[in-house]
Amino acid sequence: MTSRIPRDSRLRLVRPRPLAAAPSAVNQRRPRRPAPRPPEGTPAPAELARMARSGLADAARVARWADAALGPGRNGATDDGKATLSDATAERAAAELGLTPAQVRADWDTARLAGLVEVHGDSARPGWRLRAWDRDDSAVLRGWVALFDAWSLATPEPADLEAAAVAEVVSAMPQVLSFLQLSAGPVPVDQLLDLLRQRVTELRTERCEVSYGPEAVTTSPETPAAPPPATPATVPLPAPSADADPAEPAQAAELAPLLDWALRALASVGALTYGDGQATLTPLGNWAVWVKLEQICVAAQSPAGNIEVSAEEMLRGCAQLRPNAARAEYRAWLAARPVGSAVTELLSAARGEDALLRGLAFEALRVVGAPAEPDVRAVVDEPALRPYALLWLAEHDGVDPEDAHEVLTREEATWLWVDTAAAVADHGEAPMLVRHLESALQPTVPALLNEVRAVGHPRTVQVLVALAAAHPDPALAKAVRRAAFQVHTGGN
Numbered sequence: 001m002t003s004r005i006p007r008d009s010r011l012r013l014v015r016p017r018p019l020a021a022a023p024s025a026v027n028q029r030r031p032r033r034p035a036p037r038p039p040e041g042t043p044a045p046a047e048l049a050r051m052a053r054s055g056l057a058d059a060a061r062v063a064r065w066a067d068a069a070l071g072p073g074r075n076g077a078t079d080d081g082k083a084t085l086s087d088a089t090a091e092r093a094a095a096e097l098g099l100t101p102a103q104v105r106a107d108w109d110t111a112r113l114a115g116l117v118e119v120h121g122d123s124a125r126p127g128w129r130l131r132a133w134d135r136d137d138s139a140v141l142r143g144w145v146a147l148f149d150a151w152s153l154a155t156p157e158p159a160d161l162e163a164a165a166v167a168e169v170v171s172a173m174p175q176v177l178s179f180l181q182l183s184a185g186p187v188p189v190d191q192l193l194d195l196l197r198q199r200v201t202e203l204r205t206e207r208c209e210v211s212y213g214p215e216a217v218t219t220s221p222e223t224p225a226a227p228p229p230a231t232p233a234t235v236p237l238p239a240p241s242a243d244a245d246p247a248e249p250a251q252a253a254e255l256a257p258l259l260d261w262a263l264r265a266l267a268s269v270g271a272l273t274y275g276d277g278q279a280t281l282t283p284l285g286n287w288a289v290w291v292k293l294e295q296i297c298v299a300a301q302s303p304a305g306n307i308e309v310s311a312e313e314m315l316r317g318c319a320q321l322r323p324n325a326a327r328a329e330y331r332a333w334l335a336a337r338p339v340g341s342a343v344t345e346l347l348s349a350a351r352g353e354d355a356l357l358r359g360l361a362f363e364a365l366r367v368v369g370a371p372a373e374p375d376v377r378a379v380v381d382e383p384a385l386r387p388y389a390l391l392w393l394a395e396h397d398g399v400d401p402e403d404a405h406e407v408l409t410r411e412e413a414t415w416l417w418v419d420t421a422a423a424v425a426d427h428g429e430a431p432m433l434v435r436h437l438e439s440a441l442q443p444t445v446p447a448l449l450n451e452v453r454a455v456g457h458p459r460t461v462q463v464l465v466a467l468a469a470a471h472p473d474p475a476l477a478k479a480v481r482r483a484a485f486q487v488h489t490g491g492n
Contacts, residue, residue: 049137052144055270062107063116067126113150114143155265169258172199181289186278295332311345315360330364339371356423362388387416418457430470449483
């Protein structure tokens with residue numbers, strides 16, 4: 001009995017194509033939401049870009065100097081591989097630009113945080129934003145927002161402050177900034193300190209850091225309380241009882257220097273003005289906070305509702321969305337939490353067993369951009385993450401996404417093919433897995449199977465079994481099943 005399906009005894013594959021992440025299992029259309037209008041009085045984007053260019057003029061000047069003086073074939077920019085200017089380079093720049101070495105270092109750090117200059121090992125080169133600085137307002141605003149997001153790195157915290165307390169304040173400052181944005185004017189620092197104290201208390205309560213000493217004051221949840229009006233910037237808290245918590249003054253005194261540091265850091269990046277016992281958002285700061293609040297609101301209204309969930313849950317929700325909708329969810333999820341902790345959480349999700357989440361985690365890291373580079377570079381030596389990290393770094397360095405796969409070795413590319421096939425097998429349909437063969441680098445199925453067996457991916461057997469079950473060609477399916485059996489038994 002013969003098969004009616006034409007056979008190709010050579011078992012050849014189509015011409016190799018660039019590797020791509022697993023397609024979404026389900027494509028859903030979402031209704032378009034009209035573009036929101038910024039608050040009344042917000043300057044036009046061109047005016048905001050002019051303000052950003054003015055605030056970053058010194059950083060752009062140092063970045064252009066680095067472009068001319070520290071390019072390929074010239075002396076290195078750093079002496080420690082950590083993007084810190086060497087003394088000789090700082091003095092040289094200071095002499096040529098008419099600045100002090102301290103000013104050069106400060107402008108250099110600002111340029112890095114804004115993405116105007118990129119440092120790789122001991123060499124520096126201009127970021128893509130510097131190339132578009134004079135002609136692209138959106139690139140300028142993106143650079144300023146990147147600096148705004150990294151405000152806690154712009155001004156080092158005092159050495160006598162505890163790292164845990166600093167982390168709490170960094171996590172609480174988005175709420176403080178939201179309150180400033182909604183206030184639309186100067187806000188006394190004492191009021192901000194009280195809000196910060198409440199938010200830090202919430203964070204500690206969420207971690208179950210509850211004081212059980214005899215001085216603790218217990219408030220029954222059944223006790224009627226008149227909460228303040230709910231806004232996007234504040235979470236309703238119980239009204240203070242007649243017996244004030246004696247720990248509040250001590251906590252306020254502990255947080256006062258931290259709030260002072262945070263406000264000075266935000267003022268240094270141009271997000272607010274700080275003085276005379278009050279703080280006021282600048283037009284740029286007001287616009288940036290509004291954009292982030294809007295992103296949060298969009299996510300809260302989305303079908304997935306990903307804003308409050310973990311990275312893994314968020315990625316699972318985004319697996320059902322089209323790429324543009326998923327990127328909007330990533331941006332909103334990132335806007336609601338500090339960049340550092342968000343990147344850590346995404347990489348933790350990428351280390352899991354679900355290959356689809358691994359690919360989506362690195363898509364979300366592409367939305368993060370430059371602030372994620374150190375963490376992505378740090379996972380290059382992890383076998384499960386290495387191909388994804390190398391592709392991410394190549395694209396971040398300016399390589400065209402269509403050509404980024406060329407940075408992978410044959411073994412790394414094969415490992416990624418198997419990992420992507422595992423994502424398709426788990427979340428896609430049989431025809432999608434068959435089409436995935438088109439992305440293999442190997443010209444024939446036997447060559448592919450030989451290299452797949454050698455690469456040692458933990459999901460190799462499951463992928464081959466699923467591929468054999470899905471493929472309509474009996475001869476090819478038989479060869480794939482044989483390869484799966486050989487991997488399972490350890491044979492050749």
